[in-house]
Amino acid sequence: MKKNIFFLMMVLISTGMMAAPLSVVTVTQEQALLVQKMGGREVKTECLTLYNQDLHQVQARPSMIIKLKKADLLVRVGMRLDDWLDALILNASKASFFDQGVLDLSKGITKLQVPNQPLDGRLGDIHPEGNPHYWLDPYHLLVMAKQVSERLALLRPEKASYFAEQYQIFEKEWQIQLKKWDQQMAPLKGAYILTYHDSLPYFAKRYQLVILGQIEIKPGIPPTPAHLLHLKTVMKAKPVKAIFVEPYYPKEHALTLQQPAKTIVFSTSIAPNASLESLYEQLITPLVKASY
């Protein structure tokens, strides 16, 4: 009997059935949830940032290197939003990070706002590769999921069919969600919205919302009273349904603008253990309410 168990164990080990789950480190909570969906029981995810953290302002810390050292895959946002990762990759001295060990999810995305002029401070803190907030378009989740699934299969070929199956399950479920959100957002076509930072161009393009402007003067540059006055004037002519403020930006400017226009001010955040759908629900539900 003991011999049989030993033999079975050896077979399982040799076929990779008892291999440890792939360790995946992600930059955002959303990515961690997506990777977990794609990898199921075959992956273990860890996130580098807090759920309410501004990705522009993350400080690379030595302790993060240990997380990277243990990782089989590092998933990044790319488009220079997470440039601080470079310091960690440089100091981790891990061979796979110079090959298949890093997945930049922006690679498969059609980028918006790619500057076609030389960049300087007049434009604010502009990203040279375009606006990096691509994951806020729920359709892009499918593109990102496909990339994750393919990379996991590359790293663990013996589980390729499992990862493909996970993707198919996700795609089916997500298509149902997308259909629901398309219906909910349809009445909002052409509606005016305002954002604190320019973080919704992909979302707005998908649902044909019109972004009237930003509370920031330029990306990364806080508002002035004159700019807020200008926005108030613009909002009188074009009533804004909602103002979107990320959890890490101050809400007081949006609340000042909110009163006369009777708009709603809303935010999103993915708390630990939340679902991936909840991020988009937080975006869509307030807008739908605002449309009544």
Place this chain on the structure above:
Amino acid sequence: MKYQWFCIFFMMGMMPVWGQTDMSIIGNFNGTTKQPFGLNESMLEFQQYLYPDIKMNLMLAIHQEGHAYHADIEEGYVSFLNPLEDVILKIGKKKIGFGHINTQHAEDWTSIHQPGFLNDLFGEEGAVGQGGVLSYLLPLPVFTQLEFGVWDYGPYEAESEALMQNGAHGRLWTSIAIQDLEFRLGVSGIWDNLYHNATGIDFGVLKDFGSGKKIYGHVEWASFSKRDTYLKDSHYAYLGYCPSAFWEFGFQKDKHQYFSVITKSLSERIKFRAELGYDALDQGVLTGIQMVVQMGSHGHSQLK
């Protein structure tokens, strides 16, 4: 001197050729009690991958000395990022990893004046050398790195209490995170073949609240000897609070100097700083204002 300027202009002339080189130019304008406000230092920083895991960094600096400007290669090194797993090898001219602040450039200091700690121990330039340094990330559950370098510090100078000729340095540092609170502890030693040596210890703590809001502190102490004879020691301490990504309020103490410092960043490209301090040795008030500007992309390769 002419040769240095030729090199700078040659490299600037080559810029269009290096289409993909990541370049930035940093201007450090400052004025203190001892010096009128003006462009004090300008630095050109180039970095590019030469191979998937080999990177080149070059920092050229033009410093003001009196009414003249002096060109210098501040740092220039090639990093072999994975010659062996967990090992990094850097070869070239480098600020030596003795303690924490010695590796930082002027625009990254927490005060406008050069921290007295560096000046007291190693002179105006800090500890800099030509050579190579090997870093090894120890296989432990917490970040722990061992560093060993072999250096040429420069020519012999009689009567000087500084590092000279050839020598070596070693550093062991660790960093532990408890949720969003990070502690860093390091010990360092440096030697030359004329029996000068320094040993130091540094400790840092950072509490990151996210979105640029953070509080951090740093303490560093070192002593300098020749053979077994104590020559001097110095220390540095800084406590900083950033209520947002745009403001920082700090207090710095060196062996003889105290500073309160306010920093305002307009964006990633420009920041202003003002400081008010007291020098206990000269018994005089120290004031300073500073503007640091940056053209081009960030380096983003330093762990702070």
